[in-house]
Amino acid sequence: MTMPTSQCPWRMQVHHIHQETPDVWTLSLLCHDYYPYRAGQYALVSVRNSAETLRAYTLSSTPGVSEYITLTVRRIDEGTGSQWLTREVKRGDYLWLSDAMGEFTCDDKAEDKFLLLAAGCGVTPIMAMRRWLAKYRPQADVQVIYNVRSPEDVIFAEEWRNYPVTLVAEHNATHGFVAGRLTRELLQSVPDLASRTVMTCGPAPYMEKVEQDVAALGVTPLL
Structure with missing residues (x-):
């Protein structure tokens, strides 16, 4: 059983993984608790449940619309996080995420x-x-x-x-x-x-x- 880290307290289970392009995959995650986030935000992911190795990824899902929390990741040759997420992580595994972060969002824009x-x-x-x-x-x-x-x-x-x-x-x-x-x-x-x-x-x-x-x-x- 993996354990939370101080920066990544949210446990999510990989429901399925979809290949988007030759080098990009979307991981669909189940969170059994309410995970608050806004469209456009990102989260830190604990790589191999490490408190020291954290990588930031956009939450590519949309609150109130998407069935799952999703991370869409491009595999980078020397990328510690992307190599792990796209080569080693499989359905049923658990990931630990931080709170959602970032102000690159549209829900606070009044314009149409x-x-x-x-x-x-x-x-x-x-x-x-x-x-x-x-x-x-x-x-x-x-x-x-x-x-x-x-x-x-x-x-x-x-x-x-x-x-x-x-x-x-x-x-x-x-x-x-x-x-x-x-x-x-x-x-x-x-x-x-x-x-x-x-x-x-x-x-x-x-x-x-x-x-x-x-x-x-x-x-x-x-x-």
């Missing part, structure tokens, strides 16, 4: 127009918030632009069929994808850009470019 921008695994909090807006703000006008390396790298591919989304593929773009990367011109094509709450998540270079491009168009993004 959003532009959600994501690249790679940065889509995890974006999808959590997209579900939340669909459930609790069905009147909201939500535009999503999601950048991936190639079409096979789209995380939550089936679920995106439920929501309007512009998919941008850097390589091998096929039908339904914009070829290349996010550009200022693509941002300018978003209706009512200046009146939208712009929220973005992705690798650092992507975030820096988005911040520059959006600012040049007169909007300050929430990072």
Whole structure:
């Protein structure tokens, strides 16, 4: 029996694991207690029940919508946490999580127009918030632009069929994808850009470019 650590007191059991892309998996967890969190937040995970080895992962599920608490993890070659979660952890195992943390959320935004921008695994909090807006703000006008390396790298591919989304593929773009990367011109094509709450998540270079491009168009993004 594994035991809680001071920073990770929440015990959750792995119900099932789903492979999203060639290098990304979603772990669906059962928590037998009420686990309070907000769409877009993250939690620390105790790697191998260690008090010293902790890794932060977005809670890719959505409170009040998702059946399970989920972690969506990209396997990194030298990643201690991601290697363990995607290679060793199996159905029925227990994980220990911290309280949910972070202020990158949409439930405190009064506006009803959003532009959600994501690249790679940065889509995890974006999808959590997209579900939340669909459930609790069905009147909201939500535009999503999601950048991936190639079409096979789209995380939550089936679920995106439920929501309007512009998919941008850097390589091998096929039908339904914009070829290349996010550009200022693509941002300018978003209706009512200046009146939208712009929220973005992705690798650092992507975030820096988005911040520059959006600012040049007169909007300050929430990072």
